[in-house]
Amino acid sequence: MRxxxxxxxxxxxxxxxSLYQYILRQMWAPFVFATLVxxxxxxxTQSLNRVDLLVEHGQTLAMFGGLTLLIVPSLLAVVIxxxxxGAALYALHRLHSDSEIAVMFAAGVGRFQLAWPILLVTTLxxxxxxxxxxxxxxxxxxxxxxxxxxxxxxxxxSVLRDxxxxxxxxxxxxxxxxxxxxxxxxxxxxxxxRNGDKAETYMAQRALIRDTGIGPILYLSNGNVQSVNxxxxxxxxxxxxxxxxxxxxxxxxxxxxxxxLTERYVGELLHPDLTRSYDRQHAGELIxxxxxxxxxxxxxxxxxxxxxxxxxxxxxxxxxxxxxIALACMAAGVLRVTGFVAQKFAADxxxxxxxxxxxxxxxxxxxLVLLGxxxxxxxxxxxxxx
Numbered sequence: 001m002r003x004x005x006x007x008x009x010x011x012x013x014x015x016x017x018s019l020y021q022y023i024l025r026q027m028w029a030p031f032v033f034a035t036l037v038x039x040x041x042x043x044x045t046q047s048l049n050r051v052d053l054l055v056e057h058g059q060t061l062a063m064f065g066g067l068t069l070l071i072v073p074s075l076l077a078v079v080i081x082x083x084x085x086g087a088a089l090y091a092l093h094r095l096h097s098d099s100e101i102a103v104m105f106a107a108g109v110g111r112f113q114l115a116w117p118i119l120l121v122t123t124l125x126x127x128x129x130x131x132x133x134x135x136x137x138x139x140x141x142x143x144x145x146x147x148x149x150x151x152x153x154x155x156x157x158s159v160l161r162d163x164x165x166x167x168x169x170x171x172x173x174x175x176x177x178x179x180x181x182x183x184x185x186x187x188x189x190x191x192x193x194r195n196g197d198k199a200e201t202y203m204a205q206r207a208l209i210r211d212t213g214i215g216p217i218l219y220l221s222n223g224n225v226q227s228v229n230x231x232x233x234x235x236x237x238x239x240x241x242x243x244x245x246x247x248x249x250x251x252x253x254x255x256x257x258x259x260x261l262t263e264r265y266v267g268e269l270l271h272p273d274l275t276r277s278y279d280r281q282h283a284g285e286l287i288x289x290x291x292x293x294x295x296x297x298x299x300x301x302x303x304x305x306x307x308x309x310x311x312x313x314x315x316x317x318x319x320x321x322x323x324x325i326a327l328a329c330m331a332a333g334v335l336r337v338t339g340f341v342a343q344k345f346a347a348d349x350x351x352x353x354x355x356x357x358x359x360x361x362x363x364x365x366x367x368l369v370l371l372g373x374x375x376x377x378x379x380x381x382x383x384x385x386x
Contacts, residue, residue, distance in 0.1 A: 019109065023117040026094060031087035031121055038079050039072065046071055050148075070144040073136040074262060080125045081300040085332050088118055088307035089325050096311060096321060111370050115308050122304045126297040133293040134266050141263040171195075183209040188220065190245065201226040202245065209247070218245045261289045269293070288347035291355040292339075298359045299339065303332045305366035313369050335362050 047068040095101045104114055167173045171194035177187025185207040193199035204223030209216055224239045258278055261269070269290030272279035279286065310324040338358040346354045 016113070019104070019113075020117045023091070023095075023114065024121065026091040027087055027118050027121045030090045031083055031125070034083040034086045035076070035079055038083060039075050042075050042079065043068065043072055046075070067144060067147055070140040070147075073132050073140045077129055077132045077137055077296065080129050081296075081303050082332070084122050084125045084300050085303035085307055085329070087121070088304045089311070089328060091118065092307060092311040093321055093325065101312060111308075111312055114312060115370070118304060118308065119301070122300050126300040129300060130294075130297040133296060138263055138265045142259070145259075145263060185209070188223070190218075190220075192245075198230075199227065202243075216247045218247055219243075220245065261286065264289075266290050266293050284347040284350055287350075287352060288343050288355060291346070291352045292343050295339070295356050295359055298356075298363065299336065302335055302359050302362040302366065305363060305370070306331045306335075309366050309369050313372075331362075335359065 047064075050064070050068055092101070095104075101114070162176060162179050165173055165175045171192065173191045175187075175189040176185045179185055186205065188202070188204045188207050190202035190204075191199070192202070202220060202223060202225055204220035206221050208219045208221075210219065220240070220243050222241060223243075224237050225243070226235055226237050228234070229236050259268070264286070269286045272283045272286045274280050274283065306328040310328040311321055335358055339355075342354045342358050346352045
């Protein structure tokens with residue numbers, strides 16, 4: 001990098017620091033903005049898929065919002081690399097529009113000196129993507145799946161609602177005047193007619209539901225039990241201060257659940273448990289996904305390098321850079337699709353190195369272009385980039 005050393009000597013360390021800080025500001029702000037906006041939009045659309053937690057299971061908006069926030073890490077893992085691409089294109093195009101890149105090159109600034117602040121932000125984004133892939137995403141998805149399973153298995157939240165008669169099984173109906181937080185209810189009417197002629201009706205002022213070793217138990221207070229006397233036909237009423245009704249037999253099945261690809265840590269992906277039928281049948285997919293977790297952060301570098309190649313490796317163009325920007329975006333899209341195809345091929349043929357091939361080739365070729373290795377093939381590209 002003799003040219004960069006000579007440029008540093010001409011500009012001075014203080015000048016380079018000011019230049020780096022300026023380019024960082026041009027890159028950082030649009031990156032944060034794009035990440036927040038795109039993630040929010042996608043999060044809102046994905047949240048609609050879980051609106052059943054509100055409609056069918058009577059959850060609060062706070063609970064619904066908290067659960068849907070758990071999908072944000074997986075969205076960030078996809079959004080961050082593309083946000084870096086958009087931010088790099090925006091920053092470089094803005095510098096071109098104000099002729100600042102031409103001035104930088106005229107002052108002796110090299111391509112990689114100009115690219116260094118942009119690649120620094122890219123490194124931070126790649127590290128964030130790596131952390132999300134190996135820890136935050138599987139941890140949040142596991143918590144989400146566990147919470148949703150608990151809600152769907154929870155008798156009180158999924159069945160009992162204010163002012164409604166709820167038939168939870170053939171011959172068992174409950175009416176609740178008001179459902180309160182923490183499994184408390186007021187104004188209950190329970191009609192148990194599973195035994196035909198021995199039907200019983202419970203009325204209680206208050207009730208509390210609690211999970212026990214034998215399932216949920218509904219504890220009633222200040223009420224009575226009404227039943228028809230088989231001999232006289234009269235209605236027998238027995239008052240009580242406290243009694244309990246076992247609801248364990250009506251509980252929905254829960255317990256152990258199958259972990260999907262996004263819910264597994266990298267170690268679990270790379271080393272499937274072959275004693276489980278699911279892992280045996282999908283071993284290739286699991287291992288390929290594990291390698292993809294390591295490969296995906298490098299897509300951030302590839303995308304940003306596409307932007308750098310498009311906007312600082314070619315000759316100055318007074319007509320604008322719309323075509324180059326479009327080609328950079330197209331190249332990023334093609335690379336991402338190629339990565340998915342490579343992952344599928346690796347899973348089917350157990351050649352897992354192929355997962356890394358597309359992004360590695362893209363990075364190497366882009367760096368060579370920035371170094372001018374192919375300048376003899378495209379004479380219209382200037383050596384200095386201006």
